[in-house]
Amino acid sequence: MTESYTxxxxxxxxxxxxxxxxxLKKWAQxxxxxxxxxxxxxLKAIRDHQPQLLFLDVQMPKITGLELLEVxxxxxxxxxxxxxxxxxxxxxxxxxxxxxxxxxxxxxxxxAITKVIQKIKTGEAGNSPVxxxxxxxxxxxxxxxxxxxxxxxxxxxxxxVTYLEAxxxxxxxxxxxxxxxxxxxxxxxxxxxxxxxxxxxxxxxxVNVDKIERLEPYDKDTYMAILNKDQxxxxxxxxxxxxxxxxxx
Numbered sequence: 001m002t003e004s005y006t007x008x009x010x011x012x013x014x015x016x017x018x019x020x021x022x023x024l025k026k027w028a029q030x031x032x033x034x035x036x037x038x039x040x041x042x043l044k045a046i047r048d049h050q051p052q053l054l055f056l057d058v059q060m061p062k063i064t065g066l067e068l069l070e071v072x073x074x075x076x077x078x079x080x081x082x083x084x085x086x087x088x089x090x091x092x093x094x095x096x097x098x099x100x101x102x103x104x105x106x107x108x109x110x111x112a113i114t115k116v117i118q119k120i121k122t123g124e125a126g127n128s129p130v131x132x133x134x135x136x137x138x139x140x141x142x143x144x145x146x147x148x149x150x151x152x153x154x155x156x157x158x159x160x161v162t163y164l165e166a167x168x169x170x171x172x173x174x175x176x177x178x179x180x181x182x183x184x185x186x187x188x189x190x191x192x193x194x195x196x197x198x199x200x201x202x203x204x205x206x207v208n209v210d211k212i213e214r215l216e217p218y219d220k221d222t223y224m225a226i227l228n229k230d231q232x233x234x235x236x237x238x239x240x241x242x243x244x245x246x247x248x249x
Contacts, residue, residue, distance in 0.1 A: 004028075004119055007053040009035045010042045010068070011081060012060040016102065018054050020081065025108045030113065039063035039146075041154055043071065045169070047151060051076060053097075055117055058082040063153060067146040069155065077119060079112050101102040130159055142192045145173060147180040147202075154180060158197070162227060199246055201225060201239030209246055 007030055011017045016033050024030050030053070034045035035182065042055055045053075056065045056078055080088075083102040097119060098112035145156045156175060165172040166186050173180045190200050200206050211227050215235065218224045223235040225243070235243065 003121075004031050005053060005117065006031050006033045006049060006051040008033060008042065008049065008051045009055045010056070011057040011063065012037050013057075016057065016081065018205075019121060020109075023106050026111075027113050029117070030180070039065070039068040039242060042068055043148070043153055043164065043238050044151070046072065046076070050074070051224060053077045055081050056139055058084055063155060064147050069244060071148040077116050079116060107128075120240075124136050141194050142189075145180075145182065147173065147182050149178075149180060156180065159208075161193075161208050162199075162211045162231065163208060164198075166204045196246070198238065201233060201235045201243060203236070205233045205235075205239075207233060209243070212243075212247075215240075215243065235242050 007024075007083065009017050009020045009032060011020070014037070017037075019059070020096050021032060024032060033049040033051060036042040036045050039062055042054075045051075054076055056068070058065045058080055059082065059229065065082075079097050080099045081102065081104070082100075085101050088099045088101065093126060097116045100108060100112060144158060145161070146190055147154050147156060156173060160175045160177070162174045162176065164186065165174065167181065169183070171182050171184050171186055171189060173182055186200070186203075188204055189198070197208060197210060198206050199209055207225055207227075213226045213228065215223045215225055218234065221237050221240075223240050225233045226234050227233065
């Protein structure tokens with residue numbers, strides 16, 4: 001009996017989804033359990049079906065394919081299907097199964113399917129967490145942050161971020177509407193948030209300087225950044241120097 005493998009097709013363009021589904025008709029062992037037009041639909045479908053394989057477009061409205069991969073809890077094999085070639089090299093370096101540049105032929109598609117079936121058969125782990133490294137290479141400044149809250153996705157504009165706090169292997173993102181845990185490093189945010197707006201004031205904090213009301217002395221050579229009556233952040237000596245330069249104290 002031939003083993004079957006579950007997959008979800010994720011692309012905002014119906015013709016692109018139709019093409020992948022049509023090519024898959026020759027691969028009876030690949031079972032399409034859902035088709036999704038955006039990342040919000042895809043997250044629910046992935047949670048419901050736990051697929052082994054994703055056909056994933058990179059550039060989509062609402063959230064990108066890379067942002068979707070960031071919030072997945074379990075590894076999954078990924079074949080990118082996209083019209084943009086600038087992510088290809090990094091995707092291969094990060095062990096993505098394949099990268100199909102639109103328009104791709106049925107033969108090229110078949111090569112990708114052969115490759116992924118071999119990976120699954122040999123028990124090779126999926127590779128969902130490719131997104132951070134690709135973004136590190138391709139995106140100079142973040143304009144938004146995608147997080148998962150329960151079973152839902154939230155898109156946070158960086159202007160809505162009050163500060164970020166180190167939480168062991170995670171970062172807690174604080175906003176006026178709540179706080180959200182993100183599986184990233186403080187170094188990533190320090191490198192990719194706009195440096196004229198976000199400053200690492202302490203090893204545990206990166207603050208949106210637009211949210212600081214004032215600075216107050218705390219003890220010798222240290223200060224507190226007062227954001228409001230409930231939020232006060234300790235500022236290190238190095239952080240204070242950065243703030244003075246940025247805010248012209």
